[in-house]
Amino acid sequence: MVASDRSAIILRARGSLELRCLLDGTDGSHVQKAVSRAFERVRARVTSQALVFRVRDSPMFIWPNKGCQVTEGIAETTACKDLQQRLRSGEPDGGKRSSKKKDKRNGDTSVINIDLLMELTEPGREAGPTLTRREVRHHLAQMALPVDCVVTAGMDDGIGDAFSRLVGALCSQLTDMESAVLRHISGTSLLVPQPFHFHLPEPTGLVTLVYPTGVPDAQLESFRKEMHVRFALPEDRPYLRRANAYHFPGEPFKDGYLRNPHLALSHPALEDAKPFLVQGVYSYHHYMQDRMDDSGWGCAYRSLQTICSWFQQQGYTERVVPSHKEIQQALVDVGDKPSSFVGSRQWIGSIEVQAVLDQLLGITSRILFVSQGSELVNQGRELASHFQREGTPIMIGGGVLAHTILGVLWSETTGDIRFLILDPHYTGGEDLQLVTDKGWCGWKGMDFWDQRAYYNLCLPQRPRAI
């Protein structure tokens, strides 16, 4: 548990430590003892002199339990920011540009990634090589513990201190893993404990919890309740589900979609106006993605996908973002469309979006109707309060187009309003620069809407659950 402040550095160490439990008996106490002993051994390795930290993308190797480093110019008392500087200066030119954008989005926090290695050439003992044979029947339970721990250090902190704290974090994570494994033992089968980092509201900051693989979030609710109480988190929205895990800046997303492109934009200047934006993380879904050519008919489907991605990434559902076919099938299943609908290129509207959200994700939505586009100017209060209360993206369909509203800039006094729009009609690649420059994600005024057409808005409601 570490506090994070704006000008801090995160040190993240990752590795895979082998755990080997030799179970001579299969009764509970035997197994417990064997597991504890196995973890003892792993902890001993981590605190031994053979542990090596390798700073990713650099030639630096550090022995945290010995205090010696490899690269010249680095010593225990070197400040963290100097270490960061050396890493940055080693970046190729291509990296500099994107790192600037990252910094803009995430403040001054940046991450130093470290890999764990074990040195073989510094034996802690003097013993000739031997072959030992045991003929006792036993059960072997073996796994690689995916350690992943984090400490936050101030810019001026010495790295020697930061690294020894990291070793301490490793040990306490191993202890957490031990309790997770022991809690979920059944017979001789052990579940692999997996660490997740969560970025909780200030002043708590970054927190790491260990969950057993294979146990779904639903079964861990009581544990999460305890944690919610411990960290004083509100009881009505998820913070500690696996999907809520903190995504470290600089780590690529496995699926390749852009996340929250609106964060790269700056607000337009509007007198006396306040922004009311979507809360949390969503992925940008648009035409031509996933090798699906839905140009001309799929805009509402894409907006729906963006909304589904929001619910998945905030932890309200474990269901992955549905494909066009799955969306169409859901509508057939609820009886809204005939079975010939599946595989067709027919449009859908906000009512269908509401139906699919309910069918596939169990999410209820409110429908807002405006008879003319020009009346959207009066919906400021309604939309602002939606973003404040629910924080979910809104799908708006009207005329022949569908869009996603990610927020409004609204002045209570003047009634002036701007809309933050995510446009699903974009057909290019996942290029943040292009998307923001050309306004595919951008702030629009009232002139964006067709003043005569009628519009339906689908406002998804956030379930009150953890």
Added chain:
Amino acid sequence: MGRGYIVEALVEQYLVNLQTVHASCISGILIGQCSSQRDYVVLAAQTPQKDCGAVRGCSLGDLDADWVTEHGRQVSRMLPGGLSVLGVFLITSPDLSKEAQNTLRKLVYAMEKLISMGRLWNLTEEDVSERVGLHICSKTKKAVCRTFDVRDPKSSARPADWKYQSGVSDSWPVLKCSVDLDLYFPLSETSSENLENSVKIGLQKWAKQMESSVCLINGKHSDSDAELLTGLRKNAKGHHPNFRVQIMLPMQRSSAAAEACGGSLTLAGVLQCRAYLHSHKLKARQAAEAIKRDIMNTLSSRTEMFFEDLLINEGDGGKGIQPLPQRVFAPLPGTSLSLCDYMFPDEGAAEVGERFKEMLDFDIPEEQIDMTQEVITGKFLWHHIFLYYYYDTLLYFSRYLMLGHDVVEVLHLDFGRWPVVSGTLPSLNLPRTTNELACTHPFLSRAVIALHFTLLVTTRF
């Protein structure tokens, strides 16, 4: 353009001496180091006699190819990293010169095949695949040198240059390191029958890890093509400073598994490893490869020898802890290199000396054999006479003490019927005095009453 062979002058001397012997047909092997441009030969050794007193055969037909190649295989175990068996030589009378070429070809290919069979690593594209066949006519003293590409059995021999030079290996840098080993192989119910196979499979997995390990030489990662000596300067004596080798394993992602085992094998301890490089201009990557190969070789040689020994002595694989043969080094006369050998617990310097004489045909005085590089921990306890209760389970206990292993698990498994011993004894790397033992273990102090001083050490200690 053929390859060039730079040969140590002492080898010339040796070959000349061989030619003065009556026998008309002498075979042997050539040892040295390959490099991309040329190879360096530092030692020649004739094939040992099969049985004492027999007269050497006069015709090539009498030559036992299997014997010659077996000699090559055993010698390759005695070579530290960087050095290898480069080929075969034959000294024959003039009338056999033509036939000798055929024989050389057969021998070179057979030897390479035999030696590479036992290896845990394979030759890469970058490795030199030419091996040499040298023929010397006993009458004219003329030497004909040809190379064979072991990757292409159908290729024809290419002529090569054979040149003598003194001090070939004089300034060869050496890499040394101690490698800690802790390998665990579970044995299934069925595989506990065939120990050797299980060990082989386990070692192959370990070798893959070793090949992908991170190697630092003097603090710099060796995955680059940078020269070894970048940034280093000779010290006052004109010698290059020692190289510091550090090897680390990145953590491996293995899948979780739970299995029932009939037993287990553990290979543990510290290996002393060494590799010679022919030039400071070698790339760091090649240097790392040389030392890694030595690490793999030394472990596979030892386990091979251990099982061979078991077979000869009809052992049952033993239970509990068995020491693997210890690596000892001996300097090669006239050079700055050392070769190595493996000594079983019941052997001494005399046996090692005999083997050097038989295999490599040179005499080495016993005191020059360096047995201090590796340690059998028992030596620490040589001077510490400890008491133990003459119980068969205690026999295990004391042997484990001697070999310096953490006794925790042994106690748990083997002393099930010893009710008092349910705690853990701390790791016994440091010698224990009898007092210490008595204090940490009240039961033992009572057992002191029935004392019996015995040394489980062997005479060589």
